[in-house]
Amino acid sequence: MDALRIVVQTPSANAHDWHAAVAAALPEADVGVWPAMPRRGGLSPQPSAAGGRGSREAAGEGSLAIDYALVWKPPADLLAALAAQHPRSKAIFNLGAGVDALLAMPALPADVPVVRLEDTGMAVQMVEYVTLAVLTEFREQARYEEAQRAARWEPRPRRRKAEFGIGLLGLGVLGTVVAAALAPLGFPLFGWGRTKKALPHVHTYAGDAELLEFLAQEHVLVCLLPSTSATRDLLNHQRLSALPRGASLVNVARGDIVVDADLIALLDAGHLAHATLDVFRAEPLPPAHPFWHHPRVTVTPHVSAMTLVDESVAQIAAKIRRLERGLPVTGVVDRTRGY
């Protein structure tokens, strides 16, 4: 049997870090970087660096054989190569939790399973980001900053925490971990998911029928949903209006879940107090977008939870070893459901 062949493709500047981590985690495999071909034990797989024997091998008969591909926003020719080699190509690992962009690609082979990254140090980052946003809101940090600019000593009465509901829209891995992290702070916690789910310390709601009732409880709504055909444009004028007056939105999921113009209209009308947005319909957020300079919007450049190379590669390597032994793995994407 041929050696295991793995190809790594990422447009990010740290492609070499990914390659080196995969080669170290799976020393028995041939690991290459797309668009270079996989070469045996190669640690310098970029075409310009490969040279010599590796390059000649890459042009040989087995050069297109790929067992597993690790991808992020892959080019169509890589997907076409994987489709042509099925069933040798056994799985596509998406180098992120969100697979919406990948599933939308027409060239994605229908027969090759897609596996998404599960928590690999991303949950704790999400906990940090959401905790920071919730506490900034609860402690009225923006008002204190405004008072400081005017050198005004203005203590404000403490807000009633028992009335400061935090709503987690989406109760997957991240929503569950965020709920567990917020519970010790004493906020009333609410959660909404597609299907009913019981979580400690969280009053949960499920399905379309209970969405508006859920929204009516929240002082801060935290969006943690995947982007699917069912969630796109979910937070429109009607749904955002269901939040109580003075509520805030935190979006750490996907930009297309929120209807930008509706959010801005509700901020301008004073129905919503603030929005903390880490994700946008177009990224980078275009310089002319009104979010940048809106006084009630905090913009961060999609940094709430970054994919961490070592943790991600360890997870993928463990899954590849299971698949090679014929065992099932978690995180396989249900394409009907969209995540």
Added chain:
Amino acid sequence: MDALRIVVQTPSANAHDWHAAVAAALPEADVGVWPAMPRRGGLSPQPSAAGGRGSREAAGEGSLAIDYALVWKPPADLLAALAAQHPRSKAIFNLGAGVDALLAMPALPADVPVVRLEDTGMAVQMVEYVTLAVLTEFREQARYEEAQRAARWEPRPRRRKAEFGIGLLGLGVLGTVVAAALAPLGFPLFGWGRTKKALPHVHTYAGDAELLEFLAQEHVLVCLLPSTSATRDLLNHQRLSALPRGASLVNVARGDIVVDADLIALLDAGHLAHATLDVFRAEPLPPAHPFWHHPRVTVTPHVSAMTLVDESVAQIAAKIRRLERGLPVTGVVDRTRGY
């Protein structure tokens, strides 16, 4: 035996809330507000509101008898009255955790025990404030705000958490609770106290001999010490210089622990990156103080942990009941130690 007589004295605007809460928690007692005299079962003890029988009683023989006083920055005549009545006056309850101002009053009777407030909903507030300050620093929120003002999409590499030490200067009730709250976020935690103390997840140091070594570990130093003759001016140029370059200070304890001019000099020199200050040598912070407009200083008006009436009164009422049964209580101030 006379009914239990309790007097409540607070300069705050919510004196009536305090009185009502004490009267409700100890219905068997006469509760009054200083400078009005205690009157039997009075719920409207202000001189103008008391009237009728209560007022006549207040002028009677037993009118100065006080078993327990609940005070905040008390006037000298109240302290003199308590001194004169000892041993009938059995304890002075300070309506805050910090007793430095009370202990500094010459009129404070030497024989009447002073009991400070222990955690009454203050610890969770401190957890909120410190968590917010630490995450703001770790997540480089100030840089993202600056980028937003310029409409610049500039994701920054994630800081290495393993190298982001958080130092808790003071390991009393608050320091202990703050450590427990920060532990799940994964920061390396260090703690310093007067005497050696073991805490889970915290590398602890003790005494003057280990202070500089402790300071050298911290990316964020959180001051949670009481103000005593041993801690006043503790954070001077020498000690603040022992923090690594780029470190930040959070002071939620007392303003006189920090030497303002030394802190500003180290911020200006770039040795320290930021200071988040909730307490000051003079409060309100004078309008001309350089902290207000310093670009690397965040000022909040002593709101990190506010005394909560209901929780505080429940604690004091429970202690009064124990004292009346001859049982010991916690939180009795050691005047030699200063807290």
